[in-house]
Amino acid sequence: MFKAIIPLILALSLSLPAVADTLAIRPDAPQRYVVKRGDTLWDIAGRYLTSPWQWPQLWDINRDEVKNPHWIYPGDTLHLDIVNGQPRLRLDNSAPRVVKLSPEMRVETLDAAIPTIPAKIIEPFLKRPLLIEDTSHYLQSPRIIAGPDNRVILSSHDHAYSQGLDAGGMWQAYRLGRTITDPDSHEILGYEATYGGDLTVDKLDDVSTLTVRKVAEEVQVGDHLIKSAPMPVTNYMPHEPPATLQGRIVTSYAGVNEIGQQFNVLINRGARDGIEVGHVFGIYRAPRIITTQAQQSVALPSEKVGRLIVFRVFKKASYALVMGATKPIIVQDKLGQP
16 A cells, blocks of 8 residues: 655645646657656656646646645556646556566665655755854854864764753754855855764763764864754745746855756845745856957847756745756856746
């Protein structure tokens, strides 16, 4: 028996923009598709639509239908219909769910529902501090004050000592990284948090003893500590932002200048600007300026080079995942309608 783990629709409070008059169906869209392990809703929609982010419309999801959520799993059969002139994707309940297993030991959950976007890519970015907006709060947070044998850089299984801890369990070590500045207004959006690793509390006291459990970059004496929070349950319902909401890519999490598909990027718009989790933007290359034979400067048309979906929102900035790239995306590329 298959038990629902992750519903496709989690909340009744979702707000979606008006459904477009038509959906652009790919000429090679299959009439029937069997869901495979590793698929995402975005991937499946990409087999049917030229704009995969419009999959809620393909499933005809609206506020009335949220009361009857869909779940799809590996082995489910999907069928493409035309309803009132509009393409609609539905579960084929007449087809039995078939999941092929090879004879080996398995520890994964076999009945996990298909996510919207690749969950494993963004999960670490939901649990970690990514952007430090309030430096006064950062400076007041607990710190690692010492390690073993007067060492400054700590390794896995090393003991560490800290003051100011108010709870046991798992804590994350981090420190201030790059200053993030808006390329247009030059306003400081925040400071990138450099994540060092995870530590667990062995003894909670005025001077608490911890053990380093995981090292990401480096865990150092002087690092600040933040309590590890449980994974937030977030539903990434893709939807179009207002036409007036535009922005730029400020940086990539990896720090590279040329960005590809499934890279995490920071954009210079946040909650104060109306950014929501699930907003989908088109990524546009700034127009190239050329000089004609008549010695006139002419701007070539702006070129669309990809799409991204917002998955974590801060006050002044947001993190997003690149879901498609026709060319390498670069820092300061513009964001507009998807």
